[in-house]
Amino acid sequence: MAGQASFERGLRILSAVADAGDTTVEAVAAKLGIPVSSTYRYFRQLRELGFVQEDAGLYRPGRALLSLSGRHLTQSHLAEVGTAVLKDIVDTVGETAVMVIRVGTRAMCLRRVEPDKAIKYTFAVNELLPLSAGAGPRALLAWAPADVVRQVLDGGLPRFTDNTPTAEQLQSSLAQIRTSGWVVSRGELDPGAVSVAVPVMFDGEAVCALNVAGPESRCGSRTWLNNTLKTMNEAAENLAASLGTLAGQGTTRRYTTQEAGDDAAHSA
Amino acid sequence: MAGQASFERGLRILSAVADAGDTTVEAVAAKLGIPVSSTYRYFRQLRELGFVQEDAGLYRPGRALLSLSGRHLTQSHLAEVGTAVLKDIVDTVGETAVMVIRVGTRAMCLRRVEPDKAIKYTFAVNELLPLSAGAGPRALLAWAPADVVRQVLDGGLPRFTDNTPTAEQLQSSLAQIRTSGWVVSRGELDPGAVSVAVPVMFDGEAVCALNVAGPESRCGSRTWLNNTLKTMNEAAENLAASLGTLAGQGTTRRYTTQEAGDDAAHSA
DNA sequence: ACAGCGATTCTCATTCTGCGGGAATACAGT
DNA sequence: ACTGTATTCCCGCAGAATGAGAATCGCTGT
Numbered sequence: 001m002a003g004q005a006s007f008e009r010g011l012r013i014l015s016a017v018a019d020a021g022d023t024t025v026e027a028v029a030a031k032l033g034i035p036v037s038s039t040y041r042y043f044r045q046l047r048e049l050g051f052v053q054e055d056a057g058l059y060r061p062g063r064a065l066l067s068l069s070g071r072h073l074t075q076s077h078l079a080e081v082g083t084a085v086l087k088d089i090v091d092t093v094g095e096t097a098v099m100v101i102r103v104g105t106r107a108m109c110l111r112r113v114e115p116d117k118a119i120k121y122t123f124a125v126n127e128l129l130p131l132s133a134g135a136g137p138r139a140l141l142a143w144a145p146a147d148v149v150r151q152v153l154d155g156g157l158p159r160f161t162d163n164t165p166t167a168e169q170l171q172s173s174l175a176q177i178r179t180s181g182w183v184v185s186r187g188e189l190d191p192g193a194v195s196v197a198v199p200v201m202f203d204g205e206a207v208c209a210l211n212v213a214g215p216e217s218r219c220g221s222r223t224w225l226n227n228t229l230k231t232m233n234e235a236a237e238n239l240a241a242s243l244g245t246l247a248g249q250g251t252t253r254r255y256t257t258q259e260a261g262d263d264a265a266h267s268a
Numbered sequence: 269m270a271g272q273a274s275f276e277r278g279l280r281i282l283s284a285v286a287d288a289g290d291t292t293v294e295a296v297a298a299k300l301g302i303p304v305s306s307t308y309r310y311f312r313q314l315r316e317l318g319f320v321q322e323d324a325g326l327y328r329p330g331r332a333l334l335s336l337s338g339r340h341l342t343q344s345h346l347a348e349v350g351t352a353v354l355k356d357i358v359d360t361v362g363e364t365a366v367m368v369i370r371v372g373t374r375a376m377c378l379r380r381v382e383p384d385k386a387i388k389y390t391f392a393v394n395e396l397l398p399l400s401a402g403a404g405p406r407a408l409l410a411w412a413p414a415d416v417v418r419q420v421l422d423g424g425l426p427r428f429t430d431n432t433p434t435a436e437q438l439q440s441s442l443a444q445i446r447t448s449g450w451v452v453s454r455g456e457l458d459p460g461a462v463s464v465a466v467p468v469m470f471d472g473e474a475v476c477a478l479n480v481a482g483p484e485s486r487c488g489s490r491t492w493l494n495n496t497l498k499t500m501n502e503a504a505e506n507l508a509a510s511l512g513t514l515a516g517q518g519t520t521r522r523y524t525t526q527e528a529g530d531d532a533a534h535s536a
Numbered sequence: 537a538c539a540g541c542g543a544t545t546c547t548c549a550t551t552c553t554g555c556g557g558g559a560a561t562a563c564a565g566t
Numbered sequence: 567a568c569t570g571t572a573t574t575c576c577c578g579c580a581g582a583a584t585g586a587g588a589a590t591c592g593c594t595g596t
Contacts, residue, residue: 007275018335018336021338038584051279080344274554305575
């Protein structure tokens with residue numbers, strides 16, 4: 001009666017993964033009554049198209065799903081949950097923490113939380129910045145698509161201080177950033193400021209970056225850097241996890257938006 | 269090379285609609301190079317499954333897409349954008365405005381904005397309430413799935429005041445609410461309080477409800493009710509529109525989350 | 537090295553679905 | 567009645583999807 005049987009099947013499988021958030025091929029096959037062998041075929045394609053991501057036999061929603069529902073929703077979520085995450089960071093680290101996203105070939109600070117101190121780093125919220133200078137922007141650049149990187153490198157890099165990186169320095173640092181998973185910048189935008197950033201990775205993509213910055217006097221030491229990075233990595237992981245539908249095992253704290261639900265009915 | 273050709277095709281079509289936000293069958297067919305006749309076949313199925321909604325030849329993302337990306341994201345978005353919407357309402361109406369969502373067989377206040385007045389109605393945020401009493405909850409109930417309605421009716425209705433509706437009153441009011449598109453409650457939860465609510469409809473489903481409440485002394489008149497409803501309906505429409513990816517024609521004010529982007533690259 | 541095991545991909549004969557150009561229908565506007 | 571646009575129908579067949587089972591892959595433990 002319907003036609004398009006295989007398409008519908010595929011969508012059901014996709015929905016199943018989106019609902020479960022963290023499931024196996026067999027589980028889905030069983031739930032939907034589809035032969036395992038066929039289910040694998042669908043999963044493969046879903047994976048290739050980025051709708052699901054796989055990790056050690058466990059499948060969860062992929063980035064393509066996020067873009068399906070629009071940047072709007074994703075950004076709302078980041079802004080919403082991000083505030084709580086940033087507050088936690090500030091509580092632990094005691095320096096300004098911000099969340100930056102990439103907008104085309106620019107970076108933008110989406111959320112900011114400041115510590116209760118006289119001397120602190122202050123970011124402008126909602127203003128477009130170059131991707132080339134500062135820890136947060138550079139973290140975004142490191143995971144940006146190749147064409148964006150090229151545009152930034154070719155577009156002429158603005159210089160703010162003597163420490164602002166040049167095109168060569170920048171280019172060579174990107175690969176290293178991807179390897180280490182974090183960036184530190186010393187006085188690239190403002191003299192005397194130290195800034196650390198980590199990306200929030202979701203299915204291989206940097207959805208946004210967390211950035212902590214403060215005066216060199218307080219943030220210059222290696223131990224400070226290590227402690228801060230530890231806090232930030234934890235935060236980034238939580239934030240990334242909150243993008244996956246609901247997921248399962250709670251490692252550390254989990255940031256969700258209400259989702260109190262547990263009553264009965266879920267209205268498909 | 270891939271196999272599952274039709275599935276991939278369907279997903280591409282779905283993505284196209286999600287991206288465009290407001291498009292026609294022909295446009296998608298042209299863009300993807302798929303025969304119109306086949307494209308219609310996919311659209312029909314997508315519509316039947318709720319992934320797209322159609323209105324006068326224009327197609328836009330449907331509710332199933334929202335549930336694909338998880339209640340999380342949707343709720344984050346509502347909470348995020350909702351605050352601005354509520355503020356506008358409070359500015360215009362001068363009474364407490366809240367946003368309530370349905371959680372299983374309960375209602376919950378997700379966001380609250382209060383006017384700067386000594387006497388005002390105060391809602392508890394993040395607490396579960398019955399769906400049976402009060403304007404907001406009842407608006408949600410009116411559009412809830414049948415099994416939820418049954419559960420609520422059969423579950424024994426708590427009584428708060430003499431005006432708290434009984435099961436019979438409740439049941440008969442639901443159809444009327446669906447027709448009129450709004451609810452008013454007078455002293456159902458608290459004596460002397462008037463409460464008005466409208467649902468935020470997205471593709472035939474009540475995603476949440478907006479609720480304005482205040483003392484009878486200020487909110488008793490028919491003109492007040494009319495003016496308030498006008499404001500609320502506008503707000504509800506804006507909120508619903510913000511759930512569609514980005515959509516096009518701006519009627520009144522449009523609430524979006526940043527989405528500044530315009531530079532080049534959008535990284536698929 | 538080997539066995540054991542679960543996850544994943546491959547194989548392939550058979551079934552039957554999706555395909556798409558074009559006709560038919562529906563419906564609004566004039 | 568006529569024009570245009572949106573949508574569904576029609577229909578024979580190429581070829582896609584199917585699924586049981588075998589074959590691989592990648593482990594871990596011994």
